Amino acid sequence: QTCALPICFRAAGAGAVERLGARGPASVDLTLRDSLQFAWWHLAARIAGWLRPRATVPTREPADQPPSGISVVIPSRNGRALLAAQLPGVARELTGPSEIIVVDNGSSDGTAQWLSSEWPALQVEVSAAPLSFAAAVNRGIGRARYSHVCLLNNDMLIEPGFFSALRSAFGQAPGLFCATAQIRFPAGVRREETGKAVMAQTHRDDFPLRCDEPIAGEDLTWVLYGSGGCSLYDTGMLRALGGMGEAYAPAYV
Secondary structure (H helix, E strand, C coil): CEEEEEEEECCCCCCCCCCCCCCCHHHHHHHHHHHHHHHHHHHHHHHHHHHCCCCCCCCCCCCCCCCCCEEEEEEECCCHHHHHHHHHHHHHHCCCCEEEEEEEECCCCCHHHHHHHHCCCCEEEEECCCCCHHHHHHHHHHHCCCCEEEEECCCCEECCCHHHHHHHHHHHCCCCCEEEEEEECCCCCCCCCCCCEEECCCCCCCCCEEECCCCCCCCCCECCCCCCCEEEEEHHHHHHCCCCCCCCCCCCC
16 A cells, blocks of 8 residues: 555534435435434434543643654564554654654564564554454553654554655644545555545445545645544644544444
């Protein structure tokens, strides 16, 4: 997987509602049932949100702003070979104040020992037991020392200019929460993340999101979310939100 140029979104963007087409009398009961089901699941989700465990990412007072720089957080479980391929490119692209934090997530392949030997300047957060994605990256977010946190999957091979492109988006869009990237898969593998996530639902049974192909030259487009596998976040905003919600496992929010 390869990360390219960023597409961006803010924490508090404008919402959108898709208008449904008119239905005939024969479908009125079905529509009402669908609405009631939606209301029920929406209420259930809200209750689950109120009852969910609180995230454990330490928060900071607004006056305690981290210094400018990038903290790269890479969760990895038995990914020593993937890290060996990834880390040289990450180190090459990081210029200025920066750090790399690898969260060794219950590995049994000697990842932590290998990192200590081959990459002694890296920070390594070790969990003996495997954690969910959210819990793992929250450990790294908690250790981050700089103004921006990049969450990066261990199977990403970044292209030249990756970090500088993501970082520059924050200068062009004041108040930006996150800048995300496209993911390019090897030839013949279906692409699922384009960086351009939009609200769309062709049929009522469809998942209401999709990833569109960016238009040639398109950049700085407002999108619904940034992939946790290759996005740069404002550290203060991310911590204020409590990091990734650990109630969502194995997914993340």
